Amino acid sequence: xxxxxxxxxxxxxxxxxxxxxxxxxxxxxxxxxxxxxxxxxxxxxxxxxxxxxxxxxxxxxxxxxxxxxxxxxxxxxxxxxxxxxxxxxxxxxxxxxxxxxxxxxxxxxxxxxxxxxxxxxxxxxxxxxxxxxxxxxxxxxxxxxxxxxxxxxxxxxxxxxxxxxxxxxxxxxxxxxxxxxxxxxxxxxxxxxxxxxxxxxxxxxxxxxxxxxxxxxxxxxxxxxxxxxxxxxxxxxxxxxxxxxxxxxxxxxxxxxxxxxxxxxxxxxxxxxxxxxxxxxxxxxxxxxxxxxxxxxxxxxxxxxxxxxxxxxxxxxxxxxxxxxxxxx
Amino acid sequence: xxxxxxxxxxxxxxxxxxxxxxxxxxxxxxxxxxxxxxxxxxxxxxxxxxxxxxxxxxxxxxxxxxxxxxxxxxxxxxxxxxxxxxxxxxxxxxxxxxxxxxxxxxxxxxxxxxxxxxxxxxxxxxxxxxxxxxxxxxxxxxxxxxxxxxxxxxxxxxxxxxxxxxxxxxxxxxxxxxxxxxxxxxxxxxxxxxxxxxxxxxxxxxxxxxxxxxxxxxxxxxxxxxxxxxxxxxxxxxxxxxxxxxxxxxxxxxxxxxxxxxxxxxxxxxxxxxxxxxxxxxxxxxxxxxxxxxxxxxxxxxxxxxxxxx
Numbered sequence: 345x346x347x348x349x350x351x352x353x354x355x356x357x358x359x360x361x362x363x364x365x366x367x368x369x370x371x372x373x374x375x376x377x378x379x380x381x382x383x384x385x386x387x388x389x390x391x392x393x394x395x396x397x398x399x400x401x402x403x404x405x406x407x408x409x410x411x412x413x414x415x416x417x418x419x420x421x422x423x424x425x426x427x428x429x430x431x432x433x434x435x436x437x438x439x440x441x442x443x444x445x446x447x448x449x450x451x452x453x454x455x456x457x458x459x460x461x462x463x464x465x466x467x468x469x470x471x472x473x474x475x476x477x478x479x480x481x482x483x484x485x486x487x488x489x490x491x492x493x494x495x496x497x498x499x500x501x502x503x504x505x506x507x508x509x510x511x512x513x514x515x516x517x518x519x520x521x522x523x524x525x526x527x528x529x530x531x532x533x534x535x536x537x538x539x540x541x542x543x544x545x546x547x548x549x550x551x552x553x554x555x556x557x558x559x560x561x562x563x564x565x566x567x568x569x570x571x572x573x574x575x576x577x578x579x580x581x582x583x584x585x586x587x588x589x590x591x592x593x594x595x596x597x598x599x600x601x602x603x604x605x606x607x608x609x610x611x612x613x614x615x616x617x618x619x620x621x622x623x624x625x626x627x628x629x630x631x632x633x634x635x636x637x638x639x640x641x642x643x644x645x646x647x648x649x650x651x652x653x654x655x656x657x658x659x660x661x662x663x664x665x666x667x668x669x670x671x672x673x
Numbered sequence: 674x675x676x677x678x679x680x681x682x683x684x685x686x687x688x689x690x691x692x693x694x695x696x697x698x699x700x701x702x703x704x705x706x707x708x709x710x711x712x713x714x715x716x717x718x719x720x721x722x723x724x725x726x727x728x729x730x731x732x733x734x735x736x737x738x739x740x741x742x743x744x745x746x747x748x749x750x751x752x753x754x755x756x757x758x759x760x761x762x763x764x765x766x767x768x769x770x771x772x773x774x775x776x777x778x779x780x781x782x783x784x785x786x787x788x789x790x791x792x793x794x795x796x797x798x799x800x801x802x803x804x805x806x807x808x809x810x811x812x813x814x815x816x817x818x819x820x821x822x823x824x825x826x827x828x829x830x831x832x833x834x835x836x837x838x839x840x841x842x843x844x845x846x847x848x849x850x851x852x853x854x855x856x857x858x859x860x861x862x863x864x865x866x867x868x869x870x871x872x873x874x875x876x877x878x879x880x881x882x883x884x885x886x887x888x889x890x891x892x893x894x895x896x897x898x899x900x901x902x903x904x905x906x907x908x909x910x911x912x913x914x915x916x917x918x919x920x921x922x923x924x925x926x927x928x929x930x931x932x933x934x935x936x937x938x939x940x941x942x943x944x945x946x947x948x949x950x951x952x953x954x955x956x957x958x959x960x961x962x963x964x965x966x967x968x969x970x971x972x973x974x975x976x977x978x979x980x981x982x983x
Contacts, residue, residue: 358813359820366821370830496968500960502912504919504935505953508942516943611822615916619939629825630920633832641829648822656820 352660356653363649367642368409398422399440412437412642436646437639441632446643449628454647456526456624460616461609463540464547465602471548472555473598477591479556480563491556498553503612507546507619514542524620543620547609555598562594569593600659607655611648693973700969706962714775721769724756728773728929732764740944749947761945762937770929771952777918777930778956781845782911788849789910790903793856794895798887800857801864812861818854824916827851831922840924848913852906859902860895867894897974904967908960915956931956 379396380387387395396402400411400422414420415435422429422438431437436446479488514521524542527535566572567590575585614626621627625644632640694700713720721727735755736742742762749758749767757767800811827847834843867873873890881889915932917923924930934952942949 355816359817362817363821367826367829370833496961496964497957499964500908501957502915502919502932502960504916505956508935508939508949508953512942512946512949516946612824614824614828614920618920629828633828633922636833645822645825645829648825649820652822653820 352657356657359653360646360649364413364642364646365409367645368405368412400437436643439632439637439640441635441637441640446639449640450625450643450647453623453625453628455528456622457610457613457617457626459526459529459536459540460543460547460613460622460624461606463537464544464551464609465606467544467548468551468555468605469598469602472552473559473591473595475552476556476559476594477563477586480560480567480590480594481586491553491560494549494553495557498550501550502615503546503550504615504619506549507543507616510542510546511620524622526622526624543616543622546619547616551605551609555601558597558601559594562597563590566590566593596663600663603655603659603662604652607648607651610651690973694969697969697972699965700973703962703965703967703969706958707966710775710959710962711779713772714779717769717772717776720772721766724766724768726755726766726769728765728769729927730765732759732766735759735764736761743941743944749945749951751947757951758947760934760937761941761948767948767951770934771931771955774929774931774934774952775955775959777841777924777928778911778914778932778959781841781848781914781930782907784842784845785848785852785910785914786903786907788845789853789856789906790899792849792853793858794860794892794899796853797857797860797862798864798891798895800861802868802883802887802891808861811857815854815857815861818851819858821851823851824913827913827917828920828922831917836925840928844914844917844923848910848917852910852913855906856899856902859898863895863898864891867891901967901971901974904963904970908963908967911956911960911963 379392379399379401393402400408403411411420415431415433415437417433419433419435420431422431431445434447436450438445439449442449475487475491478484479491482488511523515523521538521542524539527539529536567585572585572589575589576582610625613624614629616622617624617626618630625647628640629644631637632644732755735745736759737745742764744759744761744764746752746758749761751758755766755768757771759765760767760770796811796815800808800815803811830847831843868886868891873886876886876890914923914930915935918930918932919936921933921936924933926933931952935949935956938949938952
């Protein structure tokens with residue numbers, strides 16, 4: 345187990361390192377020079393040299409990358425005019441555009457993306473497991489057909505299309521909801537939820553269908569197993585069989601999926617956030633990319649990569665914890 | 674399908690497969706819609722010519738300048754001349770733009786899928802047949818590709834490439850490079866199981882080199898699983914293209930694509946909902962068609978998996 349953990353963590357660190365190298369390399373192959381962009385119009389050669397030095401662009405690329413990694417682990421110092429500016433670990437540098445620390449920018453935006461992802465995931469799980477269970481027990485034939493149709497549709501609609509249609513129906517035609525605008529949870533929980541309802545629904549429509557399908561397959565499979573037949577023969581009430589056995593069997597694969605899907609929602613939040621105008625990490629990325637704001641882009645990419653890697657590892661561990669048949673090697 | 678005597682894995686009952694596909698209602702529906710879309714995309718210039726329109730002429734007279742450039746007339750200005758109405762703000766013919774957009778959407782999705790399959794199969798078979806070191810190295814590479822946040826990275830990639838590069842080809846390459854991991858993993862797994870079969874050992878003993886073994890013994894056995902997987906990633910590649918164009922890093926404005934039209938539609942949808950419904954509906958219909966093809970193929974070629982993965 346310990347050996348597995350060590351190997352798993354080492355693998356994850358390697359993947360993140362690879363990711364950092366790729367993103368860094370990409371931006372140095374880019375034709376635009378971030379120093380010229382930052383310096384702006386009427387830039388004299390002397391000022392350009394100063395800007396370059398302040399941004400750390402006067403060093404060789406490998407040296408810059410090395411300093412970047414050092415900053416991530418131990419923090420680093422930036423020359424800022426006559427003084428020195430210390431950036432504590434985990435240091436992702438300062439935005440070329442706004443000169444704020446990237447870590448602060450990310451911390452600022454993360455609650456929005458997290459609200460979006462966690463809410464959407466909870467909604468998907470409730471809707472998906474409910475529909476899947478009912479459809480697996482074959483209580484309502486029509487539900488079966490509906491789940492099938494939704495699964496197909498879920499594979500076939502991009503989230504921004506669902507979002508546009510929801511806005512069209514609920515904000516333009518029915519006028520039941522205001523156009524979403526992010527309100528922090530701590531300011532007003534009700535406004536937070538009502539503003540996020542449409543983005544959550546847009547994401548959940550797609551996600552829930554997949555959960556429903558998995559739950560149904562799991563329920564049907566478990567109900568056909570010998571231990572269920574034995575339980576029925578012993579006269580255990582059907583209700584208890586469903587809750588204790590069928591549902592539990594169906595939930596095992598879902599638990600692992602939840603972690604992975606949460607990370608996936610966070611990374612695909614770029615689209616949802618742009619669609620609904622939510623100021624999350626995704627929107628930060630789109631803005632940064634348009635302005636060649638290298639530290640911010642690297643920061644967002646590493647953060648999303650980190651989330652995916654952690655989620656995958658967590659999924660494996662949880663899977664082993666709830667299913668004793670799984671052996672970690 | 675190849676001649677049964679050359680491709681021995683499960684004898685490829687090509688005729689049974691074709692027979693069962695032709696009786697699968699979902700597959701047939703999906704395949705016909707997809708075929709129509711491909712024909713429309715290929716024949717876009719002819720069709721636009723038949724309608725007497727082209728995708729780039731502005732028609733200012735058809736727009737209501739008092740309402741900020743919304744098309745005059747009901748349903749986004751649908752008329753005998755403009756079959757699907759005109760684009761708000763520019764007055765360009767929507768029918769022409771939508772069918773030219775189909776070329777981009779389908780072209781990018783199909784080329785990206787082909788590239789992914791080629792890359793994935795080559796790496797997967799090499800990992801499966803190569804020695805332990807090759808397998809370990811290639812598998813780590815596949816892990817890296819699978820772990821990369823592909824949407825985030827493709828946005829960054831597309832933003833830094835000079836605008837003069839041909840966008841659609843670039844999109845296909847970027848989507849393919851970030852998305853071949855799944856095909857590689859499947860090909861490797863199948864290769865590992867195929868290489869232990871007796872007929873592969875027999876071919877080896879008979880003196881076939883690794884190239885010949887890969888080509889003659891392994892590849893035919895990979896056809897079914899790779900084909901079903903490819904059919905499933907085609908629609909997700911199409912969604913990727915639409916998403917990137919929606920975010921403004923995909924196809925550039927003069928060239929129409931469905932995702933890019935939906936992106937402009939976000940500013941117009943209150944005044945002109947048809948501008949959402951037409952490209953959005955076509956995108957949905959085409960995606961649904963390809964998903965139906967994929968599920969049909971899976972039902973016929975890989976019945977064990979179809980319940981869980983669909």
